[in-house]
Amino acid sequence: MCYRVPTEHRIFLAILGVAAASLLAACGERGAAEAPAPSATGKSVKANSTAQTFYAVGRLGKNDAGLFAAAGAGDLRRVELAIVAGGNIHATDALKRTPLFAAAFCNHPAVVNFLIDKGSDVNVRDLLGMSPLHAAVIVGGEGAVQALIAKGANVNMQSATGRTPLHLAAATNQAALVELLLAHGADAQALSKDGITAAALAEENGHPALAAVLKQRQEQQVEPSQP
Numbered sequence: 001m002c003y004r005v006p007t008e009h010r011i012f013l014a015i016l017g018v019a020a021a022s023l024l025a026a027c028g029e030r031g032a033a034e035a036p037a038p039s040a041t042g043k044s045v046k047a048n049s050t051a052q053t054f055y056a057v058g059r060l061g062k063n064d065a066g067l068f069a070a071a072g073a074g075d076l077r078r079v080e081l082a083i084v085a086g087g088n089i090h091a092t093d094a095l096k097r098t099p100l101f102a103a104a105f106c107n108h109p110a111v112v113n114f115l116i117d118k119g120s121d122v123n124v125r126d127l128l129g130m131s132p133l134h135a136a137v138i139v140g141g142e143g144a145v146q147a148l149i150a151k152g153a154n155v156n157m158q159s160a161t162g163r164t165p166l167h168l169a170a171a172t173n174q175a176a177l178v179e180l181l182l183a184h185g186a187d188a189q190a191l192s193k194d195g196i197t198a199a200a201l202a203e204e205n206g207h208p209a210l211a212a213v214l215k216q217r218q219e220q221q222v223e224p225s226q227p
């Protein structure tokens with residue numbers, strides 16, 4: 001018998017898939033579309049499928065745009081120079097993402113550490129209520145995830161829909177990230193706004209082994225922690 005995933009969860013996974021694809025393209029992962037993409041200044045530029053380039057959405061000043069690009073490329077020297085030139089580590093694009101999101105999306109832990117040390121908010125939220133940790137989990141950026149957690153990222157922060165980073169890791173069958181998040185205090189009993197746990201989300205999307213791990217952890221966590 002074929003299990004049918006509820007419509008609302010299929011929609012959620014579809015959104016996750018689009019988000020992951022767009023983030024990988026923004027970071028210049030091989031295989032990204034060659035279609036013109038919006039640049040940090042609002043003009044269309046051709047995406048390079050091999051270059052590590054992050055495309056901020058909307059219009060930014062020249063120095064801020066340079067900082068976003070350097071953070072997405074993982075070029076620490078360029079990040080430093082962009083800040084000296086006037087780039088603002090707290091600048092946001094149209095989706096309320098800071099340069100830290102660019103570094104997290106593109107899995108550049110050294111830049112993540114540098115920006116946080118310079119004062120970037122590790123728990124800043126974007127337009128969807130997601131944090132840089134959510135962003136790193138979506139694209140499977142284990143190095144960035146480790147760096148963010150070490151710098152104090154809230155592993156139980158909920159997005160606008162109530163999804164924690166653990167929900168995202170469970171939905172996308174990322175066992176290593178699930179274990180990493182759990183080891184650092186992720187709440188396996190946390191409920192999203194539609195009342196679903198990470199374990200249930202994993203099971204409903206065809207990841208029984210991961211669901212079993214999460215169910216076991218739920219049983220061990222007698223009292224749910226507060227996000």
